[in-house]
Amino acid sequence: MNIRWKALLAGLLAPGLMGVSVPAYSQSDFYKDKILNIIVAGGPAGGHTRYARLIGPYLQKYTGAREVRITNMPGGGGLKAANHVWRLKPDGMNIFFGNVATLILAPLAGSPGAQFEPGKFGFLGRATSEARFLTVGGKSPIKAFQDVKKLNRPFVYPSQGTDEDFYTMAVLAHALGFQLKAVTGYEGNADTALAVIKGDGDGHITGWSESQGAIKAGDKRPILAIASKRHSDYPDVPTAEELAPADQKSLIRAIVDINETHRSYIAPPNTDAQATAAFRAALKAVMNDPEFIEETKKGNRPVSYMDGAQQQKVVAEITKAGANLTPILKDAVKAIQ
Amino acid sequence: MLEAIASGLAALLTPQAILFMVIGVIYGLIIGILPGLGGVVAMALLLPFTYGFEPAATLALLLGAHIATVWGDSVTSILFSVPGSAKGLSLCFDGYPMTKQGQATRALAASATGALLGGVIGAVFLALSIPLIRPVILALGPSEYLMMALWGLTIIATFSEGSLIKGLTASALGVLVAFIGMDVVTATPRFTFGSEFLMDGISFPVAMIGLFAVAEMMKLYLKGTSIVDRALIKEVSTVWQGIKDAFRHWWLVVRSSLLGLWIGVLPGVGASVAGLAAYAQAMQTSKNPERFGKGAVEGVIAPDATMGANEGGGLMPTLAFGIPGGESMALLLVAFIGLGVVPGPEMLTKNLSLVFSMVWIIVIANVLVTLIGLAICPYLARLPTLHANLMVPTVLSVCFVGAFATRGHIEDVVVAFVFGVLGYVMDKYRYSRANFVIGMVLATMIERNLHISLTLHGEFFIFTRPLTLILFIFVIVTTALPFIRNRRRKKAQAAQAGTQGGVA
Secondary structure, eight states, X not given: OOHHHHHXXXXXXXXXXXXXXXOTXXXXXXXXXXXXXXXXXXXXXXXXXXXXXXXXXXXXXXXXXXXXXXXXOOOGGGHHHHHHHHTSOSSSSEEEEEEHHHHXXXXXXXXXXXXXXXXXXXXXXEEEOOOEXXXXXXXXXXXXXXXXXXXXXXXXXXXXXXXXXXXXHXXXXXXXXXXXXXXXXXXXXXXXXXXXXXXXXXXXXXXXXXXXXHHHTTSEEEEEEESSSOOTXXXXXXXXXXXXXXXXXXXXXXXXXXXXXXXEEEEOTTOOHHHHHHHHHHHHHHHTOHHHHHHHHHTTOOOOOEEHHHHHHHHHHHHHHGXXXXXXXXXXXXXXX | XXXXXXXXXXXXXXXXXXXXXXXXXXXXXXXXXSTTOOHXXXXXXXXXXXXXXXXXXXXXXXXXXXXXXXXXXXXXXXHHSOOSSGGGGHHHHHHHHHHHTTOHHHHHHHHHHHHHHHHHHHHHHHHHTHHHHXXXXXXXXXXXXXXHHHHHHTHHHHHOOSOHHHHHHHHHHHHHHHTSEEOTTTOOEESOTTOHHHHTOOOHHHHHIIIIIIHHHHHHHHHOSOSSOTTTSOOOOOHHHXXXXXXXXXXXXXXXXXXXXXXXXXXXXXXXXXXHHHHHHHHHTOSOGGGTTSOOTHHHHHHHHHHHHHHHHHHHHHHHHSOOSSHHHHHHHHHHHHTTOOOSGGGGTTTHHHHXXXXXXXXXXXXXXXXXXXXXXXXXXXGGGSOHHHHHHHHHHHHHHHHHHHHTOTHHHHHHHHHHHHHHHHHHTTOOHHHHHHHHHHHHHHHHHHHHHHHHHOTTXXXXXXXXXXXXXXXXXXXXXXHHHHHHHHHXXXXXXXXXXXXX
């Protein structure tokens, strides 16, 4: 049996195994011959756009839409697009695609840029969630996470500003018990990565794909996985939850859950139920399409699908659990002001 | 290494690669000429078409288009004082006056040749300095960037014709505008008045379109004629003059190219700074600085050479560390990953021939752009003779569409209009718009790097970091030098007048 058949079989079996009674590949005609707008939270060069463009043609195939239009709306670290979608007509024709972690964390930290309640959006499904790592410079005296506590000084963390990594770092410092000195003002990931490689800063958080090259070359070293389980590429790197004291594990779990919501499709609050169902089903079909899976492998862009209905529940739970994070996040923001 | 140079070129000599390069260059020129659209948009639009082709051809398409946009920007700056992006701005200062004097063909030819020479010199030095790149990038940090930005501030004096107070006022206004939006250090909204749109700040290209293009069109409308009236001013210049100009100022071209290359290599310093720095450098080292701003051809050649070289330099952080230096490089990184190439230090050992393919692409694309440019510049030079009734609505609509296209916000069209009025008023009362731009560009760069330097290295970082100290002394010396020279000149003149008086 060749790979294609195996993938097809797996695709057909997956919904059944997951115990979800979705008639495989049967689509409602809601989007048929209409124009579906995907509003990507970020610039044309960003990772979200890459995924949105990869998924776009397949969404068109399974929704039957005349066109899947991808528009970029950069700004405010994704908050601008979220604010925009929050206010749009809930007819299901305008869908947000971007990092949901930001949408959950910004309101928790009381950011003035967030003018929405994350739990009220309609969650349509996650396309991918990339493992994130705390990495240190290749020449750093920090060989493993234990060394962070032996520094006898704060861990210097170069940061772009109050993005989800900044908040995650604040929670890690609180839960794992080390001192943190965030240095904000860097211009982007390239800037903070260089600061870490140079040794100006101790370490920063990056996604798996962004840091691959530097890690392979020995310029950076991963010391902590911010994920629910260890990554197969770095089996020796422990997860944050493994290292957390028992009473702090729930905090770590909350921040990891939030981070793992990552790249998802969401709709304005109270979106048409028919539209929601049609989009969720189409996305599911895309994620099980063997041709699509093949393309993601070829382009080295891993996907990790989560069903929309399931995600809606997860977000409701983590937003509630995340309330404990608020004082930590607010303190972190205060510390840089 | 020689083998890599040869195989890098050989990979580009396939029919597919040549075709892709030509397509990329022509497409890039068109995108570049439209204001508001630049290299990033050009590459983003091409990216989906690149899957499944050979690496050299893909890179020829993407990089070729990117490089062509650079000169496309210069064209509108020279002809209409419409900077297509922040990079093209410095071409308005002398290129546009040249157009008004009937020297558009010469200015365009000089700019195209300057860009070619810059691109080639940049590429050659890039190839030579590959082993040096990593140590240099690692040696320079926020405190050194701060010093470079401070040096940039000294340019204000250069642009303040007559009144330094007016020059400083214009810069201060630029600084204030740059502060609109989320503060880069503490993420506190500044001057946003509760508006969501203002939280992202005023877009630099949009402000440029307003300050220069819209303001110039307002002036033209009030004047009621064409930019250049052929009845009064004949187009006297030729393409050949422009080419000769660029070669005549070869030393300026070399200096500007190296400046551009290194500004490109440093990830924290943007291309908009490169153009301004090149212009200031040309002016400061000129024997007749008073000609600048009134149509000096050096003021066209230097920025173009710098920007031509800048693109090659911008590749380096991407290749040496796998870290994209800017948005366009992030796109290139995507293309690499699509091709199965992981950028990083390995690039400079394992994939050296691909690196040299890129160096060759820069050279060949520049040659193509210049050849096309030289061929069309006599025709382009006729555009400014169009009557205001035709010119103003056409350029204004392109400008406003460009302002909208930059970020896709309708509010940006309003911003472009407001800055147009501001630009008109500033120009009328002789507040330098260039100084406004310098204030706007450098404000955030200084704020970021000063804050990072203070937090990382403490209050006395200037004295504890040797390289910073050297740069600081350099800033002081270069700032003081013109004043000292001036005083000496005055003294000498006084002495001469004295002796002459004695004789009489």
